[in-house]
Amino acid sequence: MLAALAGEVRPRPPFWLMRQAGRYLPEYRELRAKAGSFLDLCYNPDFAVEVTLQPLRRYDMDAAILFSDILVVPHALGQPLAYLEGEGPKLDPIRGVEDLKRLSRDRFHETLAPVYETVRRLSTAIPAQTTLIGFAGAPWTIACYMVEGAGSKEYAHVKRWAYGDPAGFGRLIDLIVEVTADYLCRQIEAGAETVQLFDSWAGVLPVGEFRRWVIEPTRRIVALVKANHPDTPIIGFPRGAGHAYEDYVADSGVDAVGLDTTVSPVWAARNLQTRLPVQGNLDPIMLATGGKALATATRDILEALAGRPFVFNLGHGVIQSTPPEHVAELTRILREWPNRG
């Protein structure tokens, strides 16, 4: 995985899956029930280490991703957060500059100390050849949740703030940039070997706003992290960026880019810098579907991106209804590649 991220072409690409730990695994559901709340799971290193290791035991991926959530960052800034059963995350929304007073960095690292402890323990708990991935949400996506207070279809509140009061909204983004860079540095210092920035809602912005609120804040985080850790590769995942993927990779400074489900791997192979490692991008629903469709789609991606540095992954996270056997089947296809079965 680290070789691929450094630009080496591997005959069999390394792989891991976004949301490889989670509700599709019965052992996760069991531990989740024991932990009580989802945040208890994230902030308890015993539980978080165990959940991180669960998919590795079954499938031996090339990388482990720290078990946590992107929303622990607003939570550690003092924004109340709850995960409601079947409804997803809910935060007390921040709707303007006045509300920024409700946020504070005073207890940021103290709140996140269990996350750093989880990374530290994982760095010795996982096999030496398995890469440990740390992560954070990118500022735009974090701001989406902080301002809307939940997932949204339109992202109208956050957009109206960003478009109508860019200076005020910029203060929220600045805060997220600074604490996120710090947060990633601490994860790296605790043992994370690479970090991924999830920008799940990058795709909702028009081009000028995309540059201002996706590319620029990402570029600043990359620069801040690289100032301390120049050798740690940073993977950017600007989901839904469409043709703006080219500007994103040219200007954000990320070392590798995650492709979402809608990006044609053939387009990526032709249009993204040939030395740039890419990651992706099987449709999670294809994994849930299984069978011939899964095998064909997987091999199409492998074929399109053979010959360039590449990390196989999904185009978004594993969905809950995915049969664990389908992940086993995918693993078999990837391990047999490039020998067709």
Ligand SMILES: Cc1c2[nH]c(c1CCC(=O)O)Cc1[nH]c(c(CCC(=O)O)c1C)Cc1[nH]c(c(CCC(=O)O)c1C)Cc1[nH]c(c(C)c1CCC(=O)O)C2
């Ligand atoms: C937007 C976002 C979130 N979280 C994350 C993103 C970015 C990627 C993406 O777009 O999916 C990232 C994330 N969330 C989780 C991880 C853990 C590591 C992994 O295995 O990938 C990672 C990397 C665990 C989780 N995060 C969450 C769960 C499910 C919680 C549960 O057990 O009930 C898990 C395993 C909860 C969560 N957390 C979030 C939402 C919208 C939800 C609810 C939806 C859902 O439940 O799938 C915010």
